[in-house]
Amino acid sequence: MYTPEKSANTPLEWFVSCAKGLEPVLAAEIQSLGGENTREVVAGVYAEAPQVFGLRMVLWSRVANRVIRLLGEFPVKTADELYEQLVQQDWQAWIRPNQSMSVDFHGTNDFLRNTQFSAQKVKDAIVDRLSTTLGARPNVDRKSPDIRFNCHLKPQGLSIGIDYGDGSLHWRGYRTRSGAAPLKETLAAAILMRAGWPKLVEEQGALVDPMCGTGTLLIEGAMMAADIAPGLRRKRCGFERLPDFIPEQWRILKSEAEKRAAAGKQRLQDIEIRGYDADARAVRAAEENIEALGLSDYVRVSVKPLAKLAKPTHRPLNKGLVVCNPPYGERLGEAAALRYLYNQLGERASREFAGWELAVLAGEVAQSKAVGLRSHKQYVLYNGALPVHLALFSLTDDNRWKDLGAAQQNSHQTEENVASGIEVSEGTLTAGGQMFLNRIRKNRKRLKGWLKQTQTQCYRLYDADMPEYSVAVDVYDGKLHLAEYQAPKHVDEDAAIARLEDAIHALCVEFNVAPSQISVKQRRRQRGQSQYEKHSSQGQKHVVREGKAKLLVNLQDYLDTGLFLDHRPMRTRIAAEAKGKRFLNLFCYTGTASIHAALGGAKRTVSVDLSNTYTAWYRENLALNGLAEATNAIVRSDVSAWLGTTKERFDLILLDPPSFSNSKKTDQSFDVQRDQVSLVQAAMAVLEPSGVLYFSNNRRGFKLDDTLAEAYEVRDISAQTLDPDFERNPKIHQAWMLRHRGS
Template sequence: MRRFFATCPKGLEYLLRDELVALGAEAVREGLAGVHFQGPLETGYRACLWSRLASRVLMPLAEFGAATEDALYDGVAAIDWSEHLAVDATLAVDAHGGTDALRHTRYLAQRVKDAVVDQFRDREGARPGVDTREPSIRLNLLLRKDRATLSLDLSGTPLHRRGYRVGQGEAPLKENLACALLLRAGWPAIFAAGGALVDPMCGSGTLLIEAAWMAADAAPGLRRSYFGFLGWRGHDAETWARLKTEAETRAHAGLSALPAVFFGYDQDARVLEEAKRNAQQAGVAGFVHLARRDVAHLERPEGGDAPGLIICNPPYGERIGQHEALVPVYRTLGAHALAGFDGWRLAVITSDDGLAHAIGLRADKRYVLFNGALECRLFVFGLGGEAAPRAQPDKPLGPGAEAVANRVTKTARHLRKRLEREAVHCWRVYDADLPEYAAAIDVYVGQPEGQPATAAQAYLHVQEYAPPREIPEAVARTRLADLVRGAGRALDIPRERIATKTRYRAKGGSQYGRHDARGEFLVVEEGGLKFLVNLHDYLDTGLFLDHRPVRLRIQAEARGRSVLNLFCYTASASVHAAGGGAAATTSVDLSATYLDWAARNFALNGIGGPSHRLLQADSMQWLAHDRGHYDLVFVDPPTFSNSKRADDFDVQRDHVRLLELCRQRLAPDGLIVFSNNNRRFRLDAEALPGLAIRDITAATIPFDFARNPRIHQCFELRHAG
């Protein structure tokens, strides 16, 4: 078994994960701009040959500490390079990342190359050469947090270079992005049902060719003449030959049976000629109809009786022309698609939401994708049947909803720059700012679990505080409706992405009563880490937004330390600690549900192993019996609890005993961070003579909670003296 990492454009990680699983990869998990997987060498070869989405396939050779230039050189030199490279062969090195001491990637690549060639020179008196285009082997260095990962680049050159592109238009799509659009638009299922594909702005034909190859079961790497493993000494030529033969057989069978259902149009005769040459080079020219035609003459192809797909990459305005000039093009596309393609699907990628709006249709789905460095959205529309033009503007808001909308708009505008600057994705936009509309409204920007980050959208979580008993129920319902409608209108968030709850104090003080049973989780980001939140099923979402600065503080303090998280809930603070380089984390909670949630949070960030423990226990009882010592203890207990499986707990009554138990487990130079959200809480410092206490509440209130600074209290405690 070998380990691999397939890189991909940002936002394609989940699609690539599914693709690699289908190719037989094992232990598959998403990473940053790529996917980790395992398998025999054949699995790596198969990914190079068959992946439509990956950019490169890397096979790690070694991982080692590289805090200094000498450590980097020594780590590379420790590898026996004669096992990988002949003395008369060539190599190239790509470097990424860096540390505070090692920042220049070109120099890092040079030092890796030096270590390799110096080893050969010392042993054999000769050295390999350098070839940056098609070397015998290409090495890939990733340097992060003083750790180096040195990999063999099995792909050699980016896998989106399929080998068929002769020419390209002014705004070309990379081939792997084109495949992502086709998959998101549902092309495989549409083709299987007998549907055709039309690209009314086909340019050099990338979408048409990739769609044809996908339909014909043609391996995207089959026409490539170069891979990075062909000159590697560990290359298994027999396995590679077998895989190619299998791919050739499948492609021949698929192309022999492929119907001519691919139609491409463009008004530029020059790029149409490029499309024809590309289609010929790809071996699909006989299946693709190309014609010079503008979008105003878009019509359903003859024989296109089964529902098909219209898909295109039109000009965006940033690169070709201006927004105002393109609005009629998008409007014409939408009108002709709706009028002539009943039952079909329309998919359009653009970086300008205003242009997408000009299409005049209501999108069924939208996905965030990146065309190079340009952030775009893929809009997918149903045509005909129940599909309808974009809804007319909502009727005017009533006075109450209008007041909410104005307040939310003002707050969002005020916070916008800081939210962007600090990369805050989950934040509070309203907290009972208008007395008669008593609610907390939080914004969560994320994507449904299992969807790529490019599918991220804004969601609202509306927690209505229990109205006074003298308020009639009908009035309370009207006010809640005003809250939802006003906030949704202000932030342009549709009703289906708004969760509403009423925060009554549950009988017995339970804070986590179940509300629904949807099982729908969003993946959100905080401090460069990912977390699962659930907006519907529980009173709280899995991430206490007011503790964002506390979690970031823990992340900054955690490097090299052992961290204990009591009453850990979904262990978001533990994930922050692990993300900050904690040597070990221990998370304790009584709820199996939340510990399972915590485990998923760890897995979502690629963190695991025996160094990160999740323990189901009553925190007070566990502390009384534990004999470990911890450098950093985070304790955020409920105000009170009377669970049947644990002793009753009241934070005001029991905090002295709790903190004394924490002190006994605290390392000599350790730190306790103690927080709670009981607004009437008073810490009894005199009863804790063994601890030096500092109130850090003001520093831990997020800027978006400044309107309600009593949301929690927070203290730092250390050994006295």
Template sequence: MSNQLFFISCPKGVEYLLADEMATLGLEPVRNAPAGVWAKGELSAGYRACLWSRLANRVILQLDEIDAGSVDAMYEGVLAVDWSQHLAVTASFKVAFSGQSQVIRNTQFGAQRVKDAVVDKLRTASGERPSVAATDPDLLISARLHRGRLALGIDLSGDSLHKRGYRTEKGAAPLKENLAAALLLRAGWPDIARQGGALVDPMCGSGTLVIEAAMMALDLAPGRQRQRFGFERWLGHQPELWLALRQEAERRADEGKSMAALKFAGFDQDPSVIATAWRNVQRAGLEGVVHVERRDVEALELDAQPSEFGLVVTNPPYGERLNERRQLPELYRQLGASVKRCATGWRLAVFTGAPEYGKYIGLRSFKQYKLFNGKLPAQLLLFNVDQASEMIPRDGAESGVLLPRVRNPERAAMFANRLKKNLKLIGQWARKQNIDCYRLYDADMPEFALAIDLYHDWVHVQEYAAPKSVDARAARDRLAEALAVIPETLGIEPDRMVCKQRQRQSGVSQYEKQGASGDFMTVHEYGCQLRVNLKDYLDTGLFLDHRPVRHWIQQHAAGTRFLNLFCYSGAASVHAAVGGARRSLSLDMSNTYVRWARENLALNGASRQAHRVEQADCLKWLAQPPARGEEFDLIFMDPPTFSNSARMADVLDIQRDHGQLIRQAMARLAEDGLLIFSNNFRRFKLDAELEQAYSIEEISPATIDRDFKRNPRIHRCWQIRHRAVFRR
């Protein structure tokens, strides 16, 4: 069986790590999916993934994808599979069914119909047939229903691969083994281990993080101690192939013993939890390698660690276990004080479902990763334990508000003076325009590569990722100086400052959720009310640079039929509605932004019947022939530069695809209508053939407001009309 298709599932948020891991195991990633990866490869690579994947939940060998538009169609599709290649008549099986549709609304019913088809296919003339086993079946059949299609496969894993076999007991709030491995990879543990660094978990619970770290460093296969895999009683199983992989794993385990000089330690204040951790260490075969003992966080010492550097990694309580969130600030302070006292030069990684308490650690996080602990949104916060990252209390240690240390007061003063100058000039302009959200600073000084936006009495700071030519520590120092002076200079409270790092984005990552505060505020723009969220997403829900375009739409929308493609939070639709548009249609593929756009329109009193917002893949919607009588007088289209969202039918590349998008949009534009097309791809070139087909005028300079004059290439914008229409 060569070049098979596999679906490998994983915890949500780990997909990109899993794709990288699959590539190292001999599988070729095809595409990422929510909580999993599709990949191609030989059966041996599938076996290897079962044995060696530290991140996967399940490895499923794809058999077929069938029509499940009706119950009968699904039954016939399953019946058509040659099950005799996979399951003996005398064997047992189980169907794991997931997903729902309009015709199959119950997973038990779906599993029953798949089971019926398998049994009917294999039933002999004498009535002999396979049996169904709820536990320990000979074969586990995976059936995943999505958008009217059923993916059928053989679950090669059996039980979930996160179950390594060493943890039969659990602490108060167990961390799954594969999620622990993902945290260690994100924290850079493999590189630290290769350099001889040590690892300590000061709140280790049942020891999962420290055990996974040791297995990773010692090259121990995660599946090495598992008693059984799902493929072992599958008729397509190749025992010789599997035996060779097991022998290789044992050889690598013997060679990994040379890394046993590395130090791994776990501490916890609960003696019963430490007892559980110790038994887990023994079952993992790491006795004498991993040390665990009862010790409070404030008593953390690394005297048994000879390394000059290493990783402190922990998953502290974040409310669910303590039930009293008011205890958390002191716990996080103790953690910060301990690592600053005894782990200078190390890295600290904190995985928490309460990232807002990270500030009490007293260090500035240089990286944050969004993950999930089960269904609970969480973040992995990474810190460098050094003076440059250290934060100091504002107005006394009891204030609970921390600010970075300033290492270069003169440079910080120059930055503060620039902010004061901008606040006077741009702030005065914004007040006259009746605008309370605007860009104050945009990398005006090369030393401070920041974009600073004011949203009423909040400040939103975005740090542009420093080029590789800039020393990472120098970049941290400059950001620390900026964050220290911004609140006082702008006259805001430090807890009303939100800081993010802005890197080059791919796909729809700029729209992905990064937090779960749910904190929205309302800002005003030319009489429109708009909801923004400064904390939970990289962008806030309002593209400030498009303010002039929105204002133009508001001034020219009276009586029009308005279409907003890739509508995001619907701000342009709000301006059209406030400007008197007769009706509007706003489309976006994200349900989150569809809800957001509806809320924005409702906030401004727009009729939901006249101003509709619908969830749709704009590429697919535009590709369909326009409905009869469906045309618009004014269309706004501001697509992303690139998108490969799992929700989209195709990959969007704006440079490659803009011509087709514009032609399809023009097919819906009234004879005397206007299309406003914009994008923010810096190297964008408009297709010359479009200028032969339509009347096109670039209006980019007129769409750059006072606060963005320092960055005039932030976007480009065109007005496009049908050729037969003369300019008004």
């Protein structure tokens, strides 16, 4: 076993550990700090260097986990061999009886299967040796020992050394609070190195993190730019209690580091470092962490959702790095929703930061691909035991962003699609088909000006205009959705099928599409949850736009698509009124109104629905628009039960219940005609005195109870909530605006 050397310049053997995947980065860092003869292994690097190298590594390493000064290797297999080998060594050369010690043990074999037991055997050997030679023994202190021994059991035997940092070097001394899934400082530094941040610093490039959390990437980036040593604030170092420690040597190293940091902070004035996050609590924690390091004048963070990400404009920023660690684990988000979040990140970065670099950490390759840009480099790294993928992108003109929804082409025919794959021309239409085609053309001409003026992409083109053709035809950004109403009993089934085929063929002619490209379903007026039941399992969603919102629709799997077109004016109204308000969406369905409210500037939105399917869908819509759940809460609950327990109050409420519900998830059935009074009263109870409640439903023949008109200020706004595509069917829904009396 090695003993303390007399000469400070004598080469020693070292092992420096790191997260898997960072070995090349660490090796380069070791060489820059004086290490020689480096040898990379999994999760670490061996090196040779004099004693001062260990001090430099603890002070300056940005990616190392632990710096171990190796004392020796011993061929051991069993517990007895482990004890016998170590009890013979001169431990009195390294530790005195009045000092405390701790043993970290890693690795197992067929005989030593429990690391805690193995650590105990090492401790016993050291203590027994000291008791024999010095007549006294050191104490064990697992939290703050004077000497921390590090043991690693390998196939060839046991390696033992002393931990120079007295614990993991990821601790920088500035973190006051961490987020739900903190990124280790060492991994954050490695991400920035891989992404080329040190070179951009030389070119006075900028650094932006659009989902900064508690600010780890920003702070590590600022420390690099300002040449601040990561270990400068470290309170304890393992080498300070060693017999060959030279205090003056450490004082000089720290003094030099402090001077470099002071000079480096001045350079930060020319480098823009910005962070944003939708979670105000995370931003406050980031501010505290930045302040703890004295960087508040140089690193700025603010509350902003991804949807509003833009390049700072107060000075020219022609080059820089957008770096981001979005949520990628199951604990933080749904996998389906995260694809849209990554895609939104790619869109905003491509649009706002042309000419910059983009670095994205993802839980899996599929997420980095969902960014929608071509990656020129990818690395597999480890955040603890979790493998993660770092993808690098150049935001150049030839690297065009791709919409995730547009890439999902509907190439399959649903189970309800009864159209054949034959080619159709106008000359092959029946007389009925030609009549249907003429009405479609007439409606398109009538709606053309309104569609262009309002830039409406999703609309109803036909709704049983002619009794013989009882279907609804909707257009979703160029994609066709045809829903057949159930024919009356007196209508011959073969005749109904023939008319449906007439309608499909006419649409093929008008829109120049194949029959298989039209989503066809049979719509029946049924009670309860039938409108929400699944009809297919293709799982394909398409992105459509409505105003500022991007929304996901599913044209195959459900009778309804996830977007009620007739409520478009209501959503537009809510978007216009939501700025600065707290918005509540009851029976939120896929959350489309909440998306409009959030993009309209709502201070907070809360969306309540009992369906797992639709709350998950809403989560995807949030991610698609770069909106965070921190300010847009999703509550899966029975609405009536939730209203009876919530303590929150709201300025704007949308109450749009189903006509009927007999969900298996509740003991009570629901009938909007029967239960309207209690439901509206419960909603009004959480409405602020000056607030507005919008109440609507699609129940044919619904009558508003006189009790409500007596208790509140009520105005029927049904006519104002119908756009030109639904003017022929004014009974499609009813809507009222309610206020507290005297408001």
